[in-house]
Amino acid sequence: MSEPVLLLEAAGPESQALARTAAASGHRVHAVTDAATLAGYSGELRRLLAGCLVTDFTRAGQAVADITGYGRRIGARALLTVNEYLTEVAARSCAALSLPGNDPERAAAARNKALMATTFETGRVTMPSTTVVTDLRELQDLHETGKVGFPCVVKPADGAGSAGVTVVAGPEELELAWHAARTARVMYGMPLDDRVLVQEHVQGREFSVESITQHDVTTHLCITRKHTTNGSHRVELGHTLPARLPAAAERALLDQAGRAIAAVGVRNSATHTELLLTPDDRCTVLEIGARLGAGHIGVLLQHALGIDPWRTLWDIALGRPATITPAPGGGYATVRFLTTHQEGQLVAVTGLPTVTRTIPAARVRAAAGSDVGPATSNRGRLGHVIVTGHDPRTVDEQADQILRQITVTVAPGGRT
The missing domain is CATH 3.40.50.20 (Rossmann fold)
Structure with a gap:
């Protein structure tokens, strides 16, 4: 009908x-x-x-x-x-x-990181120690009074895609990090919340939990392993799912994801919860989005698990029972993003693999002649390659080999 x-x-x-x-x-x-x-x-x-x-x-x-x-x-x-x-x-x-939708009175907490921090505390969600500041002097005072240690993370209250997020190594970097957070781009020209978050920097491996909630009942689809850059800016360079983890670590991630989902009032939608797992398997929630994970995670779910997330989301929105059954046997899928360390104008991207059954996507999204440079957020990625299969090690090795064969040519200049 x-x-x-x-x-x-x-x-x-x-x-x-x-x-x-x-x-x-x-x-x-x-x-x-x-x-x-x-x-x-x-x-x-x-x-x-x-x-x-x-x-x-x-x-x-x-x-x-x-x-x-x-x-x-x-x-x-x-x-x-x-x-x-x-x-x-x-x-x-x-x-x-x-x-069918989510709790309208708590929905802002799944968008605004300052509200999210307060909501997580109330909902007993484990998160990094967080302080919200409203001006640069307040941030500098935190350092001078010994209330901020290094490294720390400075991020905007309402950013997305890692925009404006800086891992600060020392006090001399605080002002630059502050301005990066305050000038982070917001879509549609929406008004910018000028508050800035200062968080403890938690060491660990990064994951996300992909979940579906209908009528307040949550089904966790899988855990995704995240590949990120090091240094001041933590740009996502890839996603791999499903992550293979010891049972205790998996339980810790899913438990905290469930707490975060409940805290921000998700009733009928997908969620993408980002977490850190420390070397001793303690779990910390970084943030949550009341939506399907971006960065082609939906495509990875289709190839690895045989789940159609798009149809599932429409079933939930239409109030129909959503049947979520992974395909028998199980698969594995990874996406790797193309970036460049050179600043200038993009000349060409060569060496892309041929699309096949096990390489369902190999695309460049940046146009020749566009200004490119080292990525400081997910918007700086130039394209992607997806690799699928049944053996995790084989898939990861193939993805790494493909990246080594791709050449990004950049002419100096641009970004004036």
């Missing part, structure tokens, strides 16, 4: 996968976006859509009113987003339209 559904933002690989899945199921997909983003919609994406609402996300209350009015006019049967910046708007719009 064809039903109208609302997708808060159709741009981006995860959102486009949702649009294609809904359209293939016969649903009439209506996108919600702003004027600037709509101008960049491709012809293919526009053809998938039955309609589009243009609103102003900088005025959240008005955006919810616009979405609610539009949803009632078209008789929307579901509302969904995988966009980090729109999860609170989605929760409030779902509540207004009486559609």
Whole structure:
């Protein structure tokens, strides 16, 4: 049966996968976006859509009113987003339209890191020691009074994709880290929360837990191992799933992810919980998103576990029972991102592998001639390669070999 559904933002690989899945199921997909983003919609994406609402996300209350009015006019049967910046708007719009969604009163805590820290403390979620500051002098006072140790992490209250996050090695780096956090880019021109978080730097391996919650019941799909850069900026260079861990470590990660999910009021959605596992298997939650993990994690779930996350998310949004059963036998999948240490203009990316059954994707997203340089956030990644198979060691070795064969050529200059 064809039903109208609302997708808060159709741009981006995860959102486009949702649009294609809904359209293939016969649903009439209506996108919600702003004027600037709509101008960049491709012809293919526009053809998938039955309609589009243009609103102003900088005025959240008005955006919810616009979405609610539009949803009632078209008789929307579901509302969904995988966009980090729109999860609170989605929760409030779902509540207004009486559609399955998350707790609208706690949804902001899954977006704003300052609120998240308070909510985690109340919900007994283990997290790094966190202080919220409002100006540079307050940050410097913390150092001068011995309340900040090094290394520490300085991050914006409402950033995403590692933008504006700095691992600070010493007091001489505090001011630069402060300005990086305060100037982090926010989508849609949304107002920036000028608060900054200072957190203890916890040593350990990084993971994420991918989960689905329906009617307050959570199913953990898998644990994802994360590959990140070292140094001042921790950019994600890859994801691998499912992570193979000792039972005690797995229990610790899943327990803390469940606490975080409950704390931020997730009732009906995917969640992506980022955590650290220390050498003695203690688990610390870094943050949570009330959405499917980005960075092609949805594609990895399809290849490794045989789970269709896009269909599952629409089932939840439509109020239908979501059946989540991994394929028998189990698989393994990894995505590795292309970056460069050189600053200048991108000339070419060569040596990409041929797409095959075990290499389902090898793409460059940065255009020739664009300014590139060392990545300081996930936006600085140039492309990606996905490798799949049944043996974890073989898949990881193949992915590493592919990266060694790829050459990124950069001409000096640019970024004036």
